[in-house]
Amino acid sequence: MPISFLDLTRQNSEIEAETSVALGRVYTSGQYILGPEVVAFEEAWSRFCQVDGAVGVASGTDALSLALVASGTVRKGAGDEVIVPTLTAPYTALAVLNAGGVPVFADVDPATYTIDCKSIEISITSRTRAIVPVHLYGQMADMPAVCALADQHGLTVIEDAAQAHGARLNNRSPGAFGLAAAYSFYPTKNLGGFGDGGAVVSTDKALIERIKVLRQGGHAEALKGQLEGRNSRLDELQAALLGVKLKYLNDWNQRRRKLAALYDEMLAPVAKLRRPDVRQSDSHVFHLYVVAHPNREALQAHLATRGIETMIHYPYLLHQQSLFRQTGQQPLPVAENLADSILSLPLYPHLGEGEVSEVARAIVEFEPA
Numbered sequence: 001m002p003i004s005f006l007d008l009t010r011q012n013s014e015i016e017a018e019t020s021v022a023l024g025r026v027y028t029s030g031q032y033i034l035g036p037e038v039v040a041f042e043e044a045w046s047r048f049c050q051v052d053g054a055v056g057v058a059s060g061t062d063a064l065s066l067a068l069v070a071s072g073t074v075r076k077g078a079g080d081e082v083i084v085p086t087l088t089a090p091y092t093a094l095a096v097l098n099a100g101g102v103p104v105f106a107d108v109d110p111a112t113y114t115i116d117c118k119s120i121e122i123s124i125t126s127r128t129r130a131i132v133p134v135h136l137y138g139q140m141a142d143m144p145a146v147c148a149l150a151d152q153h154g155l156t157v158i159e160d161a162a163q164a165h166g167a168r169l170n171n172r173s174p175g176a177f178g179l180a181a182a183y184s185f186y187p188t189k190n191l192g193g194f195g196d197g198g199a200v201v202s203t204d205k206a207l208i209e210r211i212k213v214l215r216q217g218g219h220a221e222a223l224k225g226q227l228e229g230r231n232s233r234l235d236e237l238q239a240a241l242l243g244v245k246l247k248y249l250n251d252w253n254q255r256r257r258k259l260a261a262l263y264d265e266m267l268a269p270v271a272k273l274r275r276p277d278v279r280q281s282d283s284h285v286f287h288l289y290v291v292a293h294p295n296r297e298a299l300q301a302h303l304a305t306r307g308i309e310t311m312i313h314y315p316y317l318l319h320q321q322s323l324f325r326q327t328g329q330q331p332l333p334v335a336e337n338l339a340d341s342i343l344s345l346p347l348y349p350h351l352g353e354g355e356v357s358e359v360a361r362a363i364v365e366f367e368p369a
């Protein structure tokens with residue numbers, strides 16, 4: 001049987017009865033934007049994240065960009081620089097551009113693949129305003145070190161938690177370290193909707209209230225022509241669905257960890273294969289299970305012949321993309337090395353242990369020419 005990278009229909013089957021009740025409730029309510037489902041989900045999500053407030057928006061990209069704007073960190077056209085890792089989804093840097101800022105790229109740590117503080121430090125200039133660490137593949141960045149560096153230089157920290165729903169570092173969630181954290185509820189995420197969605201969480205209630213105004217065009221302030229808002233709302237159907245799935249999130253993350261441990265165990269004898277270190281047992285929620293292999297293309301082709309689907313997150317580093325490239329960009333050797341060797345294996349809560357074993361066995365049997 002082929003093994004696909006992700007099959008969300010398996011998740012749907014587990015929660016079908018509950019989701020049809022929730023979606024039916026919205027259908028009959030006649031209220032589809034910013035109603036009781038969004039309010040209830042925002043409350044539930046902020047409680048889950050152990051922060052003071054959450055605001056639902058249209059996507060993870062908007063969540064990040066609105067947090068940068070609403071906090072006054074990035075002022076449009078002022079040349080405000082925001083340091084982001086080069087190994088991440090392009091949306092991290094696009095959010096900085098959307099906010100009106102300039103993304104500046106840092107390298108990643110060779111052990112965990114999350115943003116490297118030494119590289120952040122040498123990227124700081126007089127125009128730097130913020131650091132956006134990404135909790136890559138589900139693993140939280142070294143937040144105590146990032147926040148200490150930010151404090152030292154008077155910078156704001158906004159966490160990109162699009163891949164880290166439910167992760168904890170020193171018992172704290174994303175959003176409890178920086179000024180705010182941005183989440184995506186894109187369908188493939190650990191907590192995903194039936195479409196686009198996102199949220200900002202923060203311990204700063206005033207910031208959350210400002211984003212509530214900005215997501216809705218700028219409200220009355222817009223009529224006075226003072227505030228440039230946008231249309232970026234989480235809708236009632238997504239909120240209702242996310243509310244159902246939230247009850248399962250910890251269990252699904254636990255299943256992800258168990259499958260990751262099975263991969264770890266079965267792949268341990270493959271000398272050429274590297275895996276990122278896990279900082280703490282609950283710092284990683286395995287949004288993705290990523291390995292690095294010097295013969296990545298051949299390994300990927302070998303797995304494809306066995307019907308095993310894999311992906312690359314991410315083949316194109318952001319500092320090398322023409323949209324973002326700055327003159328004088330220094331090489332970022334750790335990420336540049338990884339980009340040619342990383343491969344994401346199938347891992348999601350509803351994947352069977354038998355399927356993980358089959359993928360691992362196929363890797364163990366791989367003999368590059």
Ligand SMILES: Cc1ncc(COP(=O)(O)O)c(C=O)c1O
Pocket residue numbers: 059060061062088089091092134160162163183184185186196197198
């Ligand atoms: C690390 C990271 N940041 C930001 C985003 C953007 O989220 P969205 O697709 O909801 O805009 C994503 C999702 O692709 C992501 O993986």
